[in-house]
Structures are given as structure tokens and as C-alpha cells.
Amino acid sequence: MKEKLLLMIPTTYMNESGVAVMEFVNYYKIDLKDLLIVVDDFNIPLLTFRLRLSGSDGGHNGLKSIIYHLQTEDFARLRVGIGENGEKKDKDFVLGKMSSEEHRKVVDRGVSNLYTILENGFERSMSIINKKEK
Template identity: 35%
Template sequence: MKVVVGLGNPGVDYDGTRHNIGFDVLDKIAKTDGDGKYGLKFHGAVCQVVKGEQKILLVKPMTFMNLSGTCVSEILGFYRVEFADLIVLCDDVNLPLGKIRIRAEGGHGGHNGLRDIQNKLGSTIYPRVRLGVGGPSEANLSGYVLGKFRPHEMTEAKMMVDDAVDAVWSWVKDGIQVCMNRFNGPVK
């Protein structure tokens, strides 16, 4: 079993925000490759899809971004999933809008959701997909990531979601190295 975690915040107030781009990727996978229905389990919204013979658990932590590690650690423990079979998708203000960056491991880079996962798992050795949401022109980072994409950004954000879905399937089918080689390129 593979576990795909998309980070975000629960509730309609956060739908369509930059911080919830990880949720958006999972919702696209759930609707395209599954029945689109989530159940609540281990402090998260969980949907199972099957691709070929591979079972994939889509997980949206419902603990709010800064406590995402609780849900992730409980899911991995219950299903006995190795870190190599986990991939986490999150927003990244240090990447331009539309750019994705995939890593086999690494630090949290200031992202509080990744920081909590790192603390709860006691490891940084798990794959992640960082989804570029651009950086704020003002100093209010929290307001920026909790804000919705502007109308002129929507096309690029939707294309990035599609690219991230493709990256997830590449990781499931071919592993992290092939996935990184295919999707990582120079930052524009």
C-alpha cells in the first residue's frame, strides 16, 4: 500500500486557498481514479483508490496544517507503511506559481505542516512534492497562504494540480528517482 498525503486545512473557509493545494491534488485523484468519497479515520479524511494492482490511500489530515503529523503517524502505524511508501504534497511559497519540486527526503523548509510530520515521525526521509504557490509581495505570509488564488492565477494553479497528479502516479508506478527525473527541472 502507498499513502499519499495532501496537506491543507479543513473547512469551507479554506477551500481554494494556496495552503490547501495539497488537498486539491488529492480531490482530483479521488474523483478521477476513485469514487471521490472520503471517510474519517485517524484524524483524517481518507479515500482508497486502486491503480493497476496497487492500493493507494489518499489522506487529508483534518487536524489543521500545523498538526498534520498526528494523522500521518497514526495512519503509517496502523497500516504498517514504510516511509518510502509515503509521499506528502504541500504548498511552497519559495517556488513560483505552477512549479513543482519533488524530493526523496529533506527538511521542512519552514513549512509548519512538514515540520510537524518530521517531529511526529522522527524522520525527514520520506518523499514530498512541493507545489509552488509563489511568494507574497507583502510581509504577511499567513494571509497570503490562507488567501485564495487570484482569477489570473487559476489556470496555472489547475495545470500544477494536473502535473502533481501525474507526478503521484509516476511515483506509484516507477518510484521516487524516476519521478524526480521526470518532473524536476530548472526553476523559471
């Protein structure tokens, strides 16, 4: 695999992340069909990942900002479940810390999913990632 991979973590507040993503996309001249946004989602159970090629913000303030600044919903996003059985949680839960074991599992599964995407592309990876169980 000889593809160039760029990773970026915005240093802005989440609801301002669209500014950073827009500047990143413009600076590196990234085609939105090659863009993947990874976000946490407390409406999805822990260790569950959902890959979509486009869609709404789903109530996620970071995605809302990105959609606003890119002026499109047409970019891939990988939602990382951080919830407990998909139950909606409050701000304190979202801003709280995971146990080190949970964190390790989320990172390991996330890295595995990113390799899946790099090896198979977005379309094929959706069926692989979205059907994985805990």
C-alpha cells in the same frame, strides 16, 4: 498497475498534521519508503513541483510537525509551488484563494506528477518532475 494507493488529507491544523500522518502510517502499517507527503510551498513559483526523497522541513510548519511525529526526515515529499516567481509571501497570501484557472492547472499538473511517481517510482521520477518547466 495493481498497487494499493491510499490518500489522506489531514483535518487538523497544518502545524498539527504530523499527528494525523503518524496515526495514518501506524494504522495502515505504511513503510516510510512508500510514503509521499504533498505540501504547498510559497517559496517555489506557481506550477513548479519539486520531489525529494528526504530533507528538512524548509520552514514549512506541516512538514515540521510530520518530521517531529515520525521522528525522521526520511520520507518523500512533493512540494507544490504556489508562489509568484518564488517570492516569499505572507500568511494572507498562503491562506488566500487561487483563481479557478490556477487551481485547475495546479491540480492537473499534480495528478500528472502523481502518475509519473506511480509509474516510475520515486528515484526516477525526481529527474522527470524536477526538470519540468511551467
